Amino acid sequence: MKTKDKHYWLVSFILFLFGLSFSLVSNASTVMTGISDGMNYQIKLVTQNLGIPWGMTFITENQILITQRQGSALLLDLTNNTRKPVRGLPKIAASGQGGLMDVITEPNYQYPDGWIYFTYSQDTSKGDITALARTRLSNETLTDWQELLATDSASGTSRHFGSRITFDEQGHLFFSIGDRGVRPNGQDLTNHAGSILRLNLDGTIPADNPFANQSAARPEIWSYGHRNPQGLAYDYQTNRLWAIEHGPRGGDEINLIIKGKNYGWPITSHGKEYWGPLAVGEATEKEGIESPKKVYIPSIAPGSLLLYTGEAFPNWQGDLFAGALKLQHINHLSLDETGNIINEERLITELEERVRALIQSPDGLIYFSTDNGNLYQISPVQP
Secondary structure, three states: OOOOOOOOOHHHHHHHHOHHHHHHOOOOEEEEEEEEOOEEEEEEEEEOOOOOEEEEEEEEOOEEEEEEOOOEEEEEEOOOOEEEEOEOOOOOOOOOOOOEEEEEEOOOOOOOOOOEEEEEEEOOOOOEEEEEEEEEEEOOEEEEEEEEEEOOOOEOOOOOOOOOEEEOOOOEEEEEEOOOOOHHHHHOOOOOOOEEEEEEOOOOOOOOOOOOOOOOOOOOEEEEOOOOEEEEEEEOOOOEEEEEEOOOEOOEEEEEEOOOOEOOOOOEOOOEOOOOOOEOOOEOOOOOOOOOOEEEOOOOOEEEEEEOOOOOOHHHOOOEEEEEOOOOEEEEEEEOOOOOEEEEEEEOHHHOOOEEEEEEOOOOOEEEEEOOOOEEEEEEOOO
16 A cells, blocks of 8 residues: 655645546535545535436546436436436336446446446346346447346345445456345355355456355355445555445444455344344354454444545545445545555535445546435545
């Protein structure tokens, strides 16, 4: 992890470089300002009435593709704040916590020929599942839709679908699936629920996956023992995969994901039962089970995870940011070179909105959506 740059004059230089980006939302209202790591920032309201904007990804420098949990998507143009509905989605099983979830462009994406990946809930004869697909976007129409994996994750509940997507630099994607409200799924390798999966970009199974040659396990599984991971971020500088997941009543976790490892759910947990003060699981830690890097008590209810790499905020480079739904803030975590969390900061608590998705723009600004249907921009300002 790079050492934080203490030369704060760089912020002024960055402001000059990113002046065009700020002008794109010049008509947006500034709702609050703050300071973090010696850098002043402002929060601008970009647009409203987005439903529940669950996932976001930049298609071009000025266009964001946004998924709406109810099963639709739209393309937002930041230059004029116009939005257009996106056509070509399959039928989405939007019930409970399910719906149209994450969206992300492939590494080095180029519009309109590059691939865009979606996760969504899909109705099957056994119940709803989490599915992964890829497609292309031309104007406002999705083409060449390819379902890459309809996971074995059906249950009788509409809970804990996951699901976020990220990529490494070796041609793989990772995506998360919750336990689907069935606790034993976390330790059951014969289905996909309660796991983080790893695939090649075309949906095939990498030969070096940890369970690729085990007949009693699903070959797509990369790690297991997860309750409901709704944030994934890959650090290209350190080749570390980070996940953040919902615990029960208390016990949200940030985990450093390692090939083939067991992350404990429901054997280990820091949470309590919803119906009473009893602890969930056998213990908070156990031999053979990976311990979390951080536990949140009380729960913040994490909805996303971003590893910041931009130039607009030099002192945030390499830091993690998580959207908090229940405790309504952005959770900022500083890491040391070994991947230990050395500081926690809670941003935008005054906004009092459930923070759902976080993305970094091509020029290093941060955009976040809330369950109020709002989209905000975080940009630096001169002190």
